[in-house]
Amino acid sequence: MKFTEDHEWLRPEGDVIVVGITEYAATQLGDVVYVELPEIETQVAKGDEIVVIESVKAASDIVAPIDGEIVEVNEALTENPALVNEDPMGDAWFFKIKVEDESALDDFMTEDEYKDHIGE
Amino acid sequence: MADTAPATENLKTLPLRALHEELGAQFVPFAGWEMPVRYGPGVMAEHLWCREKAALFDVSHMGQVMLPADEGAALEALVPMDIVGLSEGRQRYAFFTNDAGGLHDDLMIARHGDGLHLVVNAACAEADIAHLKAHLPAVDVLEGLALLAVQGPMAEAALSCLLPEVTGMRFMDARRMDWEGAALRVTRSGYTGEDGFEISMPAGVAEPFARALLADDRVAPVGLGARDSLRLEAGLPLYGQDLGPTISPVEAGLAWAIQKVRRTGGERAGGFPGADVILRQLADGASRRRAGLLPEGRAPMRAGTPLFEAAEGGAQVGHVTSGGFGPTLGAPVAIALLDAGVPSDATIFGEVRGRRLAARQAPLPFVPPGYKR
Numbered sequence: 351m352k353f354t355e356d357h358e359w360l361r362p363e364g365d366v367i368v369v370g371i372t373e374y375a376a377t378q379l380g381d382v383v384y385v386e387l388p389e390i391e392t393q394v395a396k397g398d399e400i401v402v403i404e405s406v407k408a409a410s411d412i413v414a415p416i417d418g419e420i421v422e423v424n425e426a427l428t429e430n431p432a433l434v435n436e437d438p439m440g441d442a443w444f445f446k447i448k449v450e451d452e453s454a455l456d457d458f459m460t461e462d463e464y465k466d467h468i469g470e
Numbered sequence: 471m472a473d474t475a476p477a478t479e480n481l482k483t484l485p486l487r488a489l490h491e492e493l494g495a496q497f498v499p500f501a502g503w504e505m506p507v508r509y510g511p512g513v514m515a516e517h518l519w520c521r522e523k524a525a526l527f528d529v530s531h532m533g534q535v536m537l538p539a540d541e542g543a544a545l546e547a548l549v550p551m552d553i554v555g556l557s558e559g560r561q562r563y564a565f566f567t568n569d570a571g572g573l574h575d576d577l578m579i580a581r582h583g584d585g586l587h588l589v590v591n592a593a594c595a596e597a598d599i600a601h602l603k604a605h606l607p608a609v610d611v612l613e614g615l616a617l618l619a620v621q622g623p624m625a626e627a628a629l630s631c632l633l634p635e636v637t638g639m640r641f642m643d644a645r646r647m648d649w650e651g652a653a654l655r656v657t658r659s660g661y662t663g664e665d666g667f668e669i670s671m672p673a674g675v676a677e678p679f680a681r682a683l684l685a686d687d688r689v690a691p692v693g694l695g696a697r698d699s700l701r702l703e704a705g706l707p708l709y710g711q712d713l714g715p716t717i718s719p720v721e722a723g724l725a726w727a728i729q730k731v732r733r734t735g736g737e738r739a740g741g742f743p744g745a746d747v748i749l750r751q752l753a754d755g756a757s758r759r760r761a762g763l764l765p766e767g768r769a770p771m772r773a774g775t776p777l778f779e780a781a782e783g784g785a786q787v788g789h790v791t792s793g794g795f796g797p798t799l800g801a802p803v804a805i806a807l808l809d810a811g812v813p814s815d816a817t818i819f820g821e822v823r824g825r826r827l828a829a830r831q832a833p834l835p836f837v838p839p840g841y842k843r
Contacts, residue, residue, distance in 0.1 A: 380508065380512050380513050380514075380695070381512050381513055381514035381515075381797075383514075383768065383770065383795040383802075384768045384769050384770060384795070384802075386769065386823075402823065404769070404770055404795070405513070406513040406514055406517070406695060406696075406699055406794060406795045406797065407507075407513060407695050407698070407699075407794065408772075409770070409772065428768075431768070435512075
């Protein structure tokens, strides 16, 4: 599993990458009350704001960590946004993205590097 | 997700800073103060705790001022309220008006035997004090005080263990009390829509007082985050969002707070800044009105969301002044300013991220108040 500076985790699964937010990010956000997911089969570019996530207090965006095509989204989050707080690293994945070049993952942080990044 | 690194330099700290930290608070800058925004359980659980049990808030950032008891008439030159007729032991909601008929700030005024006790918003405190000093000779700005609020259906039961006298108070009563030798000013009021109390006390006794309250299982600390969602559900306006210099009290739905004696035909009618505008609006109506909104679906409509009467096209008919998620309702809620011509049963559309989402107009408050009248 790899990590971004924007507190996303990336887990390779076959020829796609599963993306979610870290426990640290979920804690910082607080109680999530609304999640808006991208359409499947959308081509996205790294940095595009593709998920809207709202806590009681404020709205935030999740950006595409990498260029690719959205092949699946986690509809369970639309029905139950609180899942983001309950299981951010597992059941509360946001989307699966198909990338051209899987070696692109090499550029992201390892778990140790991410822990340094958040000062743990 | 963008990192939000709050600037912590030059912030004023609460007398209970260390206790909040011990209780697991996360802090944010608010109105120049470092404030606990939430504790361990999070905003949702804290909000629901206040609706079901008793929540302890630290609102010591608010400004406190004393005026001599006989300054009621002079204060009436700044606020459209009946202060002369405010009885000893009672409190009243008030606002400072400006010449255009908008508001400088909203505040609470309590009459005690030793004078008028004012509580003003932290963000406006400096300007309010300057405004008061420009018009009144003896403005005593109180320093070294803490202000704690205990709110919720179990607030009376919990607070009466420390202050038995509170059981004899009703909504908007104000009393001076003594706790372990310290002089307190207690009002039966608050800003959550629940029954509850606000207690002004010397900063030095705030910690033992708070600890004594928190020792009660029914009491939990609640932060600024839940305070905002609680007041939003209760339909209580926030200065800087629902109230401001270009919004009149009539537009903001606060006509109820202007007593008859200060209205046209009253014994002390007018005589406050913007009286011509405000009294005319009371008689003829205003061009905008406040409305509650219940958005369909789950997407919150935040402050600033532009509002329309149609799902497509048409001119903007207003905007959201406060909006978010209401944990008690389990759904988004908003307070809006709408053009007066919009029918009160019309479906409203809020433009959120480029899409128009439907919302139903609803009477405020969204949750029934728990005040002990």
